[in-house]
Amino acid sequence: MTRTIVLAAATALLAAGWLAPGWAADRKMVVIGFVGLERPLPSRVGPLDESPVDEGVAGARLGIADNRTTGKFIGQDFRLEERRLGSASEVSEAVHQLASMGIRFTIVDLPAPALLAASAAAEQAGMTILNAGATDDRLRGADCRRNVFHLAPSRAMLADGLAQYLAWKKWRRWLLVVGSGEGDRLLAAALRRAADRFGAEIVGERAWTFRPGQGRSDTGHVVLQAEVPRFTRSSDYDVLVVADEEDVFGAFLEGRTDSPRPIAGTHGLVATAWSPVAELWGATQLQGRFRGLTQRWMTARDYAAWMAARSIGEAATRTRSTDPATIAAHLGAAEFLLAAFKGEGLTFRPWDHQLRQPILIAGPRLLVSVSPQEGFLQQGNRLDSLGVAKEETTCGLQ
Amino acid sequence: MRTPVMAFLAGTATALSVQLAVAETIYVSNELDNTISVINAETLAVVATVPVGRRPRGLALGRDGRSLYVAAGDDNRIDLVDLATRETTGHLPSGEDPEVFAVHPDGKRLFVANENDNLVSVLDISRRRLIGEVEVGVEPEGMAVSPDGKFVLCTSETTSMVHIIDAATLALVDNILVDTRPRWAAMSPDNQQIWVSSEIRGTVTVIDAATHLEIGKIGFEVPGVDRQLVQAVGFAINRAGTRAYVALGPSNRVAEVDARTFRVERLYLVGQRVWHLALSADEKRLYTANGNSSDVTVIDLEKQEPVASIGVGRGPWGVAVGP
Numbered sequence: 172m173t174r175t176i177v178l179a180a181a182t183a184l185l186a187a188g189w190l191a192p193g194w195a196a197d198r199k200m201v202v203i204g205f206v207g208l209e210r211p212l213p214s215r216v217g218p219l220d221e222s223p224v225d226e227g228v229a230g231a232r233l234g235i236a237d238n239r240t241t242g243k244f245i246g247q248d249f250r251l252e253e254r255r256l257g258s259a260s261e262v263s264e265a266v267h268q269l270a271s272m273g274i275r276f277t278i279v280d281l282p283a284p285a286l287l288a289a290s291a292a293a294e295q296a297g298m299t300i301l302n303a304g305a306t307d308d309r310l311r312g313a314d315c316r317r318n319v320f321h322l323a324p325s326r327a328m329l330a331d332g333l334a335q336y337l338a339w340k341k342w343r344r345w346l347l348v349v350g351s352g353e354g355d356r357l358l359a360a361a362l363r364r365a366a367d368r369f370g371a372e373i374v375g376e377r378a379w380t381f382r383p384g385q386g387r388s389d390t391g392h393v394v395l396q397a398e399v400p401r402f403t404r405s406s407d408y409d410v411l412v413v414a415d416e417e418d419v420f421g422a423f424l425e426g427r428t429d430s431p432r433p434i435a436g437t438h439g440l441v442a443t444a445w446s447p448v449a450e451l452w453g454a455t456q457l458q459g460r461f462r463g464l465t466q467r468w469m470t471a472r473d474y475a476a477w478m479a480a481r482s483i484g485e486a487a488t489r490t491r492s493t494d495p496a497t498i499a500a501h502l503g504a505a506e507f508l509l510a511a512f513k514g515e516g517l518t519f520r521p522w523d524h525q526l527r528q529p530i531l532i533a534g535p536r537l538l539v540s541v542s543p544q545e546g547f548l549q550q551g552n553r554l555d556s557l558g559v560a561k562e563e564t565t566c567g568l569q
Numbered sequence: 570m571r572t573p574v575m576a577f578l579a580g581t582a583t584a585l586s587v588q589l590a591v592a593e594t595i596y597v598s599n600e601l602d603n604t605i606s607v608i609n610a611e612t613l614a615v616v617a618t619v620p621v622g623r624r625p626r627g628l629a630l631g632r633d634g635r636s637l638y639v640a641a642g643d644d645n646r647i648d649l650v651d652l653a654t655r656e657t658t659g660h661l662p663s664g665e666d667p668e669v670f671a672v673h674p675d676g677k678r679l680f681v682a683n684e685n686d687n688l689v690s691v692l693d694i695s696r697r698r699l700i701g702e703v704e705v706g707v708e709p710e711g712m713a714v715s716p717d718g719k720f721v722l723c724t725s726e727t728t729s730m731v732h733i734i735d736a737a738t739l740a741l742v743d744n745i746l747v748d749t750r751p752r753w754a755a756m757s758p759d760n761q762q763i764w765v766s767s768e769i770r771g772t773v774t775v776i777d778a779a780t781h782l783e784i785g786k787i788g789f790e791v792p793g794v795d796r797q798l799v800q801a802v803g804f805a806i807n808r809a810g811t812r813a814y815v816a817l818g819p820s821n822r823v824a825e826v827d828a829r830t831f832r833v834e835r836l837y838l839v840g841q842r843v844w845h846l847a848l849s850a851d852e853k854r855l856y857t858a859n860g861n862s863s864d865v866t867v868i869d870l871e872k873q874e875p876v877a878s879i880g881v882g883r884g885p886w887g888v889a890v891g892p
Binding site for chain 2: 237240241244245453456459460463481488489491508510514515516548552553554
């Protein structure tokens with residue numbers, strides 16, 4: 172406890188420029204904030220599921236640990252100041268409080284409205300927000316903000332990654348099944364856009380309106396065995412594409428659809444930034460470090476938060492500086508390059524501050540593919556066929 | 570795979586056949602098969618496949634000329650392969666998850682990168698015991714010892730540094746920031762320069778070994794291949810210090826570099842995702858391990874072209890050349 176207070180005080184003094192750089196055992200501290208919401212313990216859909224309470228923040232902690240190892244060789248140190256809030260209404264206050272401690276970078280794992288509140292609160296303090304949770308396209312479009320960088324991919328990027336793979340497979344006729352959540356509706360919109368871009372046809376669309384969570388009751392399988400075939404009856408299609416971000420019903424579909432067709436989207440072949448099955452390009456090492464820290468698998472949310480913490484570390488290392496303005500400038504600079512176990516260096520799009528990144532197509536036990544697929548590559552950066560390209564952006568950053 | 574090679578050899582001028590009649594042996598670690606492919610360099614045939622520990626990557630010949638050391642990452646040990654019997658005869662401790670190691674020129678010690686623990690472990694070969702460790706950056710990978718035996722080099726991939734370690738005291742002499750995800754390091758034969766490859770930036774940085782300042786940066790361009798896929802991985806410098814050969818990963822090329830001017834002279838098309846490479850003893854040939862196409866490309870450096878491709882196990886990663 173004493174140590175925390177001392178560090179916090181030292182940080183405030185350092186930020187105010189009152190301490191000589193030689194203080195704190197010659198290591199200059201960068202404190203990174205983390206703001207997320209306390210989530211109710213997720214109800215497990217199946218008996219094999221893990222239900223982490225530290226999803227997201229655990230990735231940030233690992234990123235800090237990696238930064239510290241690097242930092243010790245060049246006199247830099249890193250610390251995470253965590254705030255887990257009971258309600259989104261507390262976000263502005265939390266950001267103000269972090270800012271008053273001298274913190275100038277905060278990783279947020281928040282829904283879009285709360286993220287915009289965090290961005291507004293951060294603005295006054297000159298704080299940069301790193302989005303490690305929200306996939307909303309509007310945050311990269313009409314509601315983009317100059318002080319926000321997006322580590323999480325947008326729904327458009329996820330949908331495009333999936334659509335490219337399905338196009339490569341020539342599975343062009345989709346039956347789209349959409350959940351009742353706001354995120355499901357937005358993902359469905361991204362999937363329709365992706366279908367259009369990559370030559371797929373949505374032959375039918377279904378809204379899942381059944382009551383949730385009966386899959387494991389004694390009679391659940393009997394009900395589902397009757398319901399799902401009726402629900403998925405359709406003119407012929409190649410693949411059932413499911414938008415169920417909250418994992419309410421997607422798991423009920425496999426093995427029960429009316430026609431024997433593969434399932435893709437949020438279930439089956441999952442389009443995601445990260446998955447426990449990722450092991451290419453040295454990913455085994457990151458998975459191993461994460462599992463050593465948490466005794467569980469690393470999710471896409473953990474991965475985005477890890478990348479957020481590492482981005483700050485990378486910028487501090489490259490510029491050999493702990494000055495917030497210098498670090499922030501490097502995040503937005505053309506030389507910024509993040510190594511994140513995706514086989515190539517990752518950079519931010521200058522027009523919307525979105526981190527370009529390959530999208531994994533993950534099966535339940537093994538990686539199936541990685542998009543972009545050959546044949547859809549863009550002029551310029553090959554990753555710009557995923558998501559909103561410069562010509563289409565509605566964000567006014569550039 | 571062998572047939573076209575032999576046909577090619579048969580149909581070539583005698584001079585070349587003589588030149589290719591190299592009495593040496595090529596050893597290739599197959600990361601996904603847990604084996605070492607043994608290739609007769611004269612016939613270019615795989616003459617033995619030696620089972621070793623799990624996920625073999627780094628490999629090197631012992632100074633005694635009788636054994637091959639193989640880092641078996643998933644078994645946390647270094648296997649000893651007897652070159653005469655072509656069997657695994659034992660193993661050495663290595664610390665956790667050994668990936669790459671370097672043998673000291675005196676043949677007594679071996680320096681291992683423990684990728685999961687951010688450590689370099691020091692092994693006494695004859696006593697088969699770990700006698701020291703050095704804390705380095707995140708994901709240590711490339712390992713080298715200077716030809717004069719004074720310094721050990723280690724690259725850390727996520728930290729993006731080359732660490733210089735005093736081989737006698739095991740003290741960290743310096744930690745030099747290099748381009749992103751450094752994979753391989755070597756000291757030039759005259760001990761004057763440190764070379765480091767960067768996978769993600771796709772460059773090789775050359776550092777003055779006395780001042781520790783950067784004196785050169787080598788970039789690579791492959792026509793028709795995305796810049797992001799032109800990545801620098803393993804490399805080798807010839808004994809005279811005049812030529813360097815750099816494996817360019819998923820661009821499926823090896824670059825030949827003038828090691829004095831740092832100019833890229835030419836590119837060789839090799840198999841897919843070339844990881845590491847080794848020169849023949851006479852330095853007239855280069856052997857490359859191509860991870861995704863599971864083969865070894867043989868480049869004739871006098872003719873300046875690839876002359877053969879040899880199928881090996883799955884996921885070939887490292888190459889070593891012995892008698």
